[in-house]
Amino acid sequence: MSQQSDSVDGPLNWFPALMGWILPGLGQVLLGHRQRGFRAMGGILGIFLAGVLVGGVDCVDRREDALWFYAQAGAGPVAFAADWANSALLKTGRVGRLIPSPPSNPRLPPPQVTSFKTVTMSNEVGTLFCFTAGLMNVVVILDALRRQPANPKGWTA
Amino acid sequence: MSDLVAWLPFLQPITALGNAWWLLMVPLVFGVAVVHRAVQDQSMDGYWGRVIRLTVKANAVLGLLALAIYLFVYFVIPLLRAD
Numbered sequence: 202m203s204q205q206s207d208s209v210d211g212p213l214n215w216f217p218a219l220m221g222w223i224l225p226g227l228g229q230v231l232l233g234h235r236q237r238g239f240r241a242m243g244g245i246l247g248i249f250l251a252g253v254l255v256g257g258v259d260c261v262d263r264r265e266d267a268l269w270f271y272a273q274a275g276a277g278p279v280a281f282a283a284d285w286a287n288s289a290l291l292k293t294g295r296v297g298r299l300i301p302s303p304p305s306n307p308r309l310p311p312p313q314v315t316s317f318k319t320v321t322m323s324n325e326v327g328t329l330f331c332f333t334a335g336l337m338n339v340v341v342i343l344d345a346l347r348r349q350p351a352n353p354k355g356w357t358a
Numbered sequence: 359m360s361d362l363v364a365w366l367p368f369l370q371p372i373t374a375l376g377n378a379w380w381l382l383m384v385p386l387v388f389g390v391a392v393v394h395r396a397v398q399d400q401s402m403d404g405y406w407g408r409v410i411r412l413t414v415k416a417n418a419v420l421g422l423l424a425l426a427i428y429l430f431v432y433f434v435i436p437l438l439r440a441d
Contacts, residue, residue: 226396236402244392251385257371286368296369322379323371330386337393344397 211349218346222277225338228345233352241341249276249283249334256327258287259318269328275335275342283331291315380424387416 221228226242261283263270273280290296301311391412
């Protein structure tokens with residue numbers, strides 16, 4: 202059975218927690234728990250990048266899959282970068298081709314979608330990976346918020 | 359150019375997985391175990407051993423759940439009478 206973490210009641214570490222959103226695990230690193238932070242960072246970024254690798258950047262979409270994105274955004278700017286890549290590269294047709302898709306409203310012209318958009322299990326699994334990475338980083342951020350600094354003087358920037 | 363290559367990493371989904379997509383459960387659970395143990399454990403001694411044990415246990419439980427659902431759908435439900 203594993204030991205419990207060393208979180209204690211005390212002042213909340215707001216800055217390390219914010220840094221933990223900017224880069225997963227950075228909050229723990231600033232608090233002096235370097236191994237812990239780097240391992241959490243590797244885990245979260247690994248899950249997120251694996252998701253984008255499996256499902257493509259289309260699995261992070263702020264407009265079309267907003268509910269998924271709310272959780273994916275927990276992983277930090279990397280989620281916004283993937284969404285930007287999706288918008289700037291795929292949805293503009295700079296990579297792949299834009300092809301007409303069946304219109305939801307027959308009076309409107311058919312919307313254009315990228316030829317890289319799929320409904321495969323790979324895309325869904327990729328979405329789930331990025332979603333999980335975002336939620337896990339929320340856990341890591343909450344841990345950074347409450348964790349006692351390794352240095353008694355407090356966290357170091 | 360994108361038409362000339364079979365797969366553009368990070369831009370196109372992997373299609374080569376076919377019906378083996380469910381095997382991606384293993385790396386996902388491993389990643390969750392890495393983060394969970396990093397946050398939860400007080401000491402980092404023996405960290406990777408605990409990560410591997412958690413990964414194996416979680417995958418085993420998920421596999422058993424999948425087996426139970428398979429047996430229920432293919433063997434129990436057909437036994438139910440429709441009348």
